[in-house]
Amino acid sequence: MYSNVVVPRHWTRLSCLCRSLTSLEGQKVPQTAKSSDGISPPPRIRRGPTDILQALAATVGTDPTAAHYKYHDDPYLIPLSNFRKRAYALSAEAGRKAAAWIRDEHADLFTTREWDPPNKAKTPYFNADPHIKAFEPKPIYNDESKVTEADLQYAIKNALIEDSTKVFQLLGGVEGVNDELKLQFLQLLCFYNEKEPDSMEWLEERWFAANTRDRQATTWRVGGLAEKIFQSLEPKTSEAYCAIIQGMAKYYQAERAHMLASEAIEKGLQLSTSVYNSLLACVGFLREGTQMRIEALKSTLAQMNEQGISPNSETLSACLKSISAWGGGKALQQVALQVVAEFRKLGIEPGLAAYYYLLCVFCKERGPRYDLLSTMINDLEKKQSLVATEPADTNFFITAMGVCSDHLQNMDLAERLHNLLMKDDNYKLVGDAYKESIFYRHYVTVTCRLAPFEKTVEILDTLIPNVYVPEPSVMEEIIKTLEVGGAGDRLAQAWSQLVVFGHARRARLVERLLDAMCNTYQGQDEEIKAKMRSAATDILNFGIMSEEQEETKELRTPGQKLSASALCNIVDMCSDAKDKADPGWQTVNAALQKLGREEAAGVPAKPQVLADVAQKAVAIGQPAIAAAAVTYLAECGFEEAMSASVQVLSTMLNRPESEVEALLGQQHSSLTGALHPSAMAIAEAYSIAKTGAPVQRESSSSSSDSDSESSDDE
Amino acid sequence: MNTSIIKLVQHSLGVSGVLGQCSPALASQLHTSAPLCRVVSGKYRITKKRDKPLTYEMANPPHYIAHRKSWNSWNTSNLKDGLRRSETALEDEFIRRFMTGTWHGLVCSEIIVKRQFNHIRVAGIIRRAVSPTKMYFLLGYTEELLSNWLQCPVTLELQTVDSFKDVVFKYI
Missing domain, CATH: 1.25.40 (Serine Threonine Protein Phosphatase 5, Tetratricopeptide repeat)
Structure with missing residues (x-):
């Protein structure tokens, strides 16, 4: 652009520009240098191949409403519970592993390189661009393959432990390979402890197996290939010592690592900082007891100082790692602070x-x-x-x-x-x-x-x-918070969340939720109340459904059942209906039947609720429900049963309470046939409550039967 | 059109004999088959009972491409100086067959193959006949195997529908 302007006129300017352009390429233009026309282009900034992509990516924030990008963006495939998240991620990886297995098993089919020109003709362009190393066909080594040192170099460079071991043997073992290559091989073996590393590709599996991975135990392979190679190296250079010491220290062969270190020092070999870092990280394996260990740590640091090796930030974290592994206590905390202060003095700030x-x-x-x-x-x-x-x-x-x-x-x-x-x-x-x-x-x-x-x-x-x-424990915290905040609609939502997250079968959590809903129920809007009622109905139906499933499938671990208090809470909420035809009454009925059949654990914590419900039910014209509630109260032996039955009966028969009491005091048999079956059931309940008769009495069992069906057959 | 005539003239003169051999770009200028099948290709015969289900893509004959429907393969190979023409066509067909075979009886639509740079995106509509876990297995498997085979990153972009009926546009 500049040249178009300048060229025709002044050759001097052109040469000046050329100079500045060449120096631009070399990034040597100082900011102050001005070309004679007053234009000074800024120096060129060298960009990496992905810099633009990174700049673009930086403009996009994360979207918390979207699933993680490893999941497929489709409603059917987006996981919503922890179990599903893990299952989906692992499944996808299992599929990828299967593909990798096929590739390795039929490696002879995967030998073409797409980017080679067709028929390997020498054309000016490559067939496909770019070349991706990861997709390149991998060389296969077996006992017959003819290998050179280049193969070993390739295997070492790509960290293929098994392949490099095979090639190493094919090359004739320790005698057949030159020292430099042997040293590289030794470094590779020491780093991975002669084991094929978990591939970086299988992230999910590493995550799943993470709990078993990180344990501190002596796993160094004693007398393995690494030690043989180390023995064969003559003279042993400091690099060889560094490699083997770090390998041993990394896999907690502490004694020998320290012995080799002192051996190297005796020979006058220079050890590196990272060697000392690894020695410091396993220094606790040398001694027993906190005091001895602290001394060992200090002496190693002193030794480092003697050798004139300067520490780095990894030295600090290695020291602290050792200290943290030895437990707690004042002394160790003191030492940790000392170490940090010491390193601060040296200008080394602690890292993460x-x-x-x-x-x-x-x-x-x-x-x-x-x-x-x-x-x-x-x-x-x-x-x-x-x-x-x-x-x-x-x-x-x-x-x-x-x-x-x-x-x-x-x-x-x-x-x-x-x-x-x-x-x-x-x-x-x-x-x-x-x-x-x-x-x-x-x-x-x-x-x-x-x-x-x-x-x-x-x-x-x-x-x-x-x-x-959220896990169950966190979910409980959340429910508690919502309860304190009095957020009724969110509590109703919480139930559907419980279902989606797979916690719906945890009785304790559901009970907690019902409790919270019940406590916040009063004082909500009508609309929200309706939502909460439907959630409560849903909870009951879910419980009944899952029980049916269990019966048919005979699961090994039967789910826990809701407690009587939880059912009472459901009854309490659902009975808040003004209308006889309200579906809430069906729920109440179902819950009471469940209670009557003694399918719930324990007894209700708030029996008064049931008495109120009975009163409400009879007032609205649901005598069967009232009878069921009162009978249940009587059978459980609550004091409320007597007063409740009298009250309910008085409402039912439309007589004052005193008259009803007198009526109930009559001979039991004289009432039979004179009263409505529901009223009869209540009278029965009254007599149970009054005489304090145990639940096993004949009439009680028949009455509980009648509750479960209807109150007609008494 | 003009260029292809020139190429033909060159060919008849024997000038580009050598050229045509080494450059696939020159050799693929002459097309003969498409006009012959103009009447039947890409169209479906009406059945007696009129009960043959067609998706939207099938219901629109080829001359509606770019008007009512879109291409099934997106690439730049067939532009001027495009690279890897035959390879691209073959690979696309391979991807299609691989997908229909791997997702057996699940694919409800045409497989769309979109190429951007060296990245291949494979789209399609899948029936929800197997569990999500199995779908994820197939997803991982397909992506990994195809990218190893084609030696470039392959991404699957699938959508799921409840049944094949959801993608039926009309019956003929």
Whole structure:
């Protein structure tokens, strides 16, 4: 563009421009340099191949209303419970694994390289672009294959442990390979402990198996190939020592690692910082007892100093890792603080991993509170960006949130921590899906307990269900919060959430929900009341349905049944109907029948509710329901049964209570036939309640039978 | 049109004999089959009972492409100087057969193959006849195997419907 303007006139200018252009390419233009026409283009910034994509991606925030991108965007395929989330993710990965198995099993079919030109003709263009290394056909090695050192180099470079071992043997073992390659191979073996690593591809499986992965035990393969290769190396260079020591230390062969280290020092070989880091991380395996271990740690650090090796931030986290693994206590906390202060003096600030270990040392479940976290968050908020350098970095956020919710119980800190995680690109530090859900479990718990109601509801609405699905314990917290907030419609919704999340069979949770609904029922709008009633009806029907299912399928673990109090709550809510034809009465009837058949555990906590319901039912013209309620009360032996039966009967017969009492005092047989069957049932209940007769009495069993059908056959 | 005539002239002169061999772009200019099948290709015969179900895509004959319906393969191979023409066509057919075979009896629509850069997106409508878990298995399997076979990233973009009836546009 410039040249078009300039060329025709001044050759001097052109040469000047050419110079500036060439230097632009080399990024050497100082800002102050001005071309003679007063235009100074800014220096060129070199961009990576994905820089534009990253810039574009930065403009798009995460959408909490959408499912995670690993799930397919279709209503049928979006998971809504924790179980489904895990099942779907693992299924997709199982499918991918099956495909990978087929590829490996029939590797002879996957040998073409799409990007090669057709018929391997020498055309100026490649057939397809770009070349993707991961999809390249992999070389197959067996006993007959002819291999060269290049093959070994390839296998080592791609971290193919089994292939490289095979090639190494084919090349003639320790004698057949040159020292440099042997050293590389040794480094590979030491890093992975001669085991094929879990592929980075199978993320979900790693998440699923994460609990068994991270244990501290001596897993180093004694007398394996790595040690043989190390023995064969002559002279043993410091690189060889570094490799084998780090391998041993990584897999907790602590004694020998330290022995080899001192051997190397005796020989006058230079060890690296990372060797000392790995030695420090396993120093606790050398000694027993806190004091001895602290001394060992200190002596290793002193040794490091003698050797003139400068520590780095990983040294700090290695020290703290060791300390945190030795338990708690004042002494260790003291040492941890000393170490951090010492490293601060050297200009090494603790990273996320170091913070994580510090939290582990200080913030124990039981014990005095230490507010380390606020200073940590202050510090982290000041940082430009958080970069993950160690695997333990991803533990920081969940641990910190756990400290917020259990140890410090501080909503402010939790909020700040969450904001920190959401800032920029920090979300990648949350770890895998398992850690993510633990993080949100703590966050939601602390929010429910401490945040104001509106704030809580807002957070719940954004997080649930796509980002996080609450576990039963958290769900209980949420219900408690909603109850305190008096949010009736949300409680009614909570039931459908319980169904969707797969918690609907947990009787305790459902009982808790019914309790909360019952407590907030009064004082709601009519519309919301109707919603709550229908939710209660739904709960009852769901219980009946799942029981039927259990009977037909004979499940091994039968679900728990709702307690009598919970059923009473249902009765209480559903009986709030003005109309005889209201469907609520059917629910009441069904619930009372369930109670009468003694299908519910325990006895109601609030018997007065049933007495009220009986009164209401008879007033509205549902004598059968009233009779069922009163009979149940009498059978359970509640005091309310007597007064309730008298009241109900007086309403039913439209006589004053005293007259009814006199009537009830008559001979039992004289009443038979004179009264309506429901009234008769109530009279029966009265006599049970009055004489305090046990439930096993003949008449009671017949009356309970009649309740379950109708009150006609008495 | 003009260019292809020139190419034909060149061919008859024997100038491009060598050229035509080494460049597939020149060799594929002449088409002979499409006009012959103009009357029947891409159209469905009406049955006696008028009970043959057609999807929207099937109900519209080929001359409605770009008017009422869209292409089933999206790529730039057939533009001028496009790369990998025959390979693209063959791969698309492979993807279609692979999909209908792997998602056996589940695919309710044509398989749409969209290529952007080196990324292949495969779209289709699937019946909800198997559980979501199994669908996810097939999803993972198809994506992984196809991307290994075609050696580029392959993404499935599926939609599900309750039954085949949901995609029936009319009966003929």
